[in-house]
Amino acid sequence: MDLLKKIREKKAVVGIIGCGYVGLPLALEFAKKSFHVIAFDIDADRVRQISNRISYIPDVPSAELGACIENGTLEATTDFSLLSQVDTISVCVPTPLRKTRDPDVSYIVESLARITENRRKDQLIVLESTTYPGTTREVLFPELEKKGEYEVGADYFLAFSPERVDPGNPRFNIVNTPKVIGGMTPACVEMAEALYGSIVDRVVRVSSPESAEIVKLLENTFRSVNIGLVNELALMSHALNVNIWEVIDAAATKPFGFMPFFPGPGLGGHCIPIDPHYLSWKARQFGFEARFIELAGMVNGSMPHHVLSRIAHALNIQSKCLKGSRILVVGVAYKRDVNDLRESPALDVMTLLEMEGASLSYADPYVPELRLGSTLYQSIDIGKKELLKSFDCAVIITDHSKLDYRHLLDVLPKIVDTRNALKNIPSREKIVSL
Ligand SMILES: NC(=O)c1ccc[n+]([C@@H]2O[C@H](COP(=O)([O-])OP(=O)(O)OC[C@H]3O[C@@H](n4cnc5c(N)ncnc54)[C@H](O)[C@@H]3O)[C@@H](O)[C@H]2O)c1
Known part of the structure; x- marks a missing residue:
C-alpha cells in the first residue's frame, strides 16, 4: 500500500x-x-x-x-x-x-x-x-x-x-x-x-520549508517585541505615576487595530526568550542586524533588575535593606498554571536577590523544588500563617490562579506585584506594583 x-x-x-x-x-x-x-x-x-x-x-x-x-x-x-x-x-x-x-x-x-x-x-x-x-x-x-x-x-x-x-x-x-x-x-x-x-x-x-520555519519565528518574535514595548511603557508609566495595566485595559476596548500585551518580570519559557535569537543569528549571516529583536531582548532582559529595585523600595519603606531581609518569591514557573521552570524570570530575580544577600524562600504549587546554583529550595506552604509572618516582603512573579492572594496580603507587610495579580484589592498600602 x-x-x-x-x-x-x-x-x-x-x-x-x-x-x-x-x-x-x-x-x-x-x-x-x-x-x-x-x-x-x-x-x-x-x-x-x-x-x-x-x-x-x-x-x-x-x-x-x-x-x-x-x-x-x-x-x-x-x-x-x-x-x-x-x-x-x-x-x-x-x-x-x-x-x-x-x-x-x-x-x-x-x-x-x-x-x-x-x-x-x-x-x-x-x-x-x-x-x-x-x-x-x-x-x-x-x-x-x-x-x-x-x-x-x-x-x-x-x-x-x-x-x-x-x-x-x-x-x-x-x-x-x-x-x-x-x-x-x-x-x-x-x-x-x-x-x-x-x-x-x-x-x-x-x-517552502523556510517559510514554515520563519512563520514560527515571526509568531514568537511578534510576542517578544510587543512584550518589550509594554515593558518599556511600564517603566515609563512608573516614572509618570500612571497605572500601566489600566492603560492597557482601556486601550484594549478599541475593537480594531490593537491587541493587548502585558508587562511582567521578564520573559520565560522555552520559546519567546529563545526563538527570536534563532532568527537574528541567521539574519546576521546575511549582514542584517535584527534591531527590533535585539532591542526587545534588552528591554525584556532588564526587567528582573527593575523588579529587584521595586523589592528594595518595598523594604526601604520599612527602613530595611535587601541584605539579610527575608523575601518570599510567589510563583516561580515561567507562566501561570504550568510547572515549567525553563528560562523563568523567577530564577533571574532569585539570583539577583541572592547576590544582594537576601534570605530567600519560594511558594509555587506546581514546582515542589528548584535548584539555583548549589542551593536546593523547596516550595513552602503559604497556608502556614506563622511561617508567612517571618517574611519582610513577598514578590509575585507568577500569578497562578489557585494561590490565595488575600491571605498573603493579610499576613505580609509588603507585596511587590509584578503581574497585577492584586488588581481587585481596593486598599493599596501594602502593594508595590511593577
Ligand atoms: N514547550 C512549548 O511550549 C513549545 C511550543 C512550541 C514549540 N516548541 C518547540 O518544540 C521543541 C520541543 O520542545 P519541548 O518543550 O517539547 O521540549 P522538552 O524538553 O519538553 O522535550 C524534549 C524531549 O526530547 C527528548 N530528546 C532530546 N534529545 C533526543 C533525541 N536525540 N532523541 C529522542 N528524544 C530526545 C528529551 O528527553 C525530552 O523528553 C523545541 O524546538 C521547542 O522550541 C515548544
Whole structure:
C-alpha cells in the first residue's frame, strides 16, 4: 500500500521523536485518532513513565495516556531501531541556545543520525522543533540524501511544520490550532497535509520549508517585541505615576487595530526568550542586524533588575535593606498554571536577590523544588500563617490562579506585584506594583 493511502486510512505507523511538552501531546492525539504510535525518547525514565501510564506533562491526562497504552495504540521506547517500522517521523526535540546565544541544533542532528541509521523507503519525515530558516534544507536534507539511495518526493518525503502548542491554554489545543506545513516538494506537502489533516481542523500550506520555519519565528518574535514595548511603557508609566495595566485595559476596548500585551518580570519559557535569537543569528549571516529583536531582548532582559529595585523600595519603606531581609518569591514557573521552570524570570530575580544577600524562600504549587546554583529550595506552604509572618516582603512573579492572594496580603507587610495579580484589592498600602 502506498504511503498516502496508508496515512489516509490511518494504517500508517506514526513515530514521534522527543516526548516532551510538544511530542507527548502530539503522540497522544494521533493515538486517540486510532493511529498506531511509537514514541521515541533518549530519556529512559520518561519512557518508563509513559509505559506505566503516568503523564509528566500537565496537558496530557494520565487517564487518556493510560487508555491508549492499554488499547495498544501508543507505545514508548528508547529503541531507535524501531524507526524502521514507522511510516512517519515527527521530530520534536529541544532547540536551546548555546552560552554564546547561538542556536544549538545538536538535538536535531542527534535525532537525524538515529533516523539515517534506521530509515527505510517510503517514510515521511517532519521537523517540528522551532529552528532557524534553512534547517530542513541545509541540515536535514543533505544527510538524508548522502547515500544517494532515496529520492526526495518519490522515495521519502521531507517537510517542516512548526509546533504551536501553548501549554496550559484551556481554549486552544493541537486540534483547533491550524498547522502550517512547508515541504521540500509538492508531494512532501501533500503527504504531511494528509498526516496532520487527520488530527487538526485546519492545515495551512506554505511554499517552502523556510517559510514554515520563519512563520514560527515571526509568531514568537511578534510576542517578544510587543512584550518589550509594554515593558518599556511600564517603566515609563512608573516614572509618570500612571497605572500601566489600566492603560492597557482601556486601550484594549478599541475593537480594531490593537491587541493587548502585558508587562511582567521578564520573559520565560522555552520559546519567546529563545526563538527570536534563532532568527537574528541567521539574519546576521546575511549582514542584517535584527534591531527590533535585539532591542526587545534588552528591554525584556532588564526587567528582573527593575523588579529587584521595586523589592528594595518595598523594604526601604520599612527602613530595611535587601541584605539579610527575608523575601518570599510567589510563583516561580515561567507562566501561570504550568510547572515549567525553563528560562523563568523567577530564577533571574532569585539570583539577583541572592547576590544582594537576601534570605530567600519560594511558594509555587506546581514546582515542589528548584535548584539555583548549589542551593536546593523547596516550595513552602503559604497556608502556614506563622511561617508567612517571618517574611519582610513577598514578590509575585507568577500569578497562578489557585494561590490565595488575600491571605498573603493579610499576613505580609509588603507585596511587590509584578503581574497585577492584586488588581481587585481596593486598599493599596501594602502593594508595590511593577
Ligand atoms: N514547550 C512549548 O511550549 C513549545 C511550543 C512550541 C514549540 N516548541 C518547540 O518544540 C521543541 C520541543 O520542545 P519541548 O518543550 O517539547 O521540549 P522538552 O524538553 O519538553 O522535550 C524534549 C524531549 O526530547 C527528548 N530528546 C532530546 N534529545 C533526543 C533525541 N536525540 N532523541 C529522542 N528524544 C530526545 C528529551 O528527553 C525530552 O523528553 C523545541 O524546538 C521547542 O522550541 C515548544
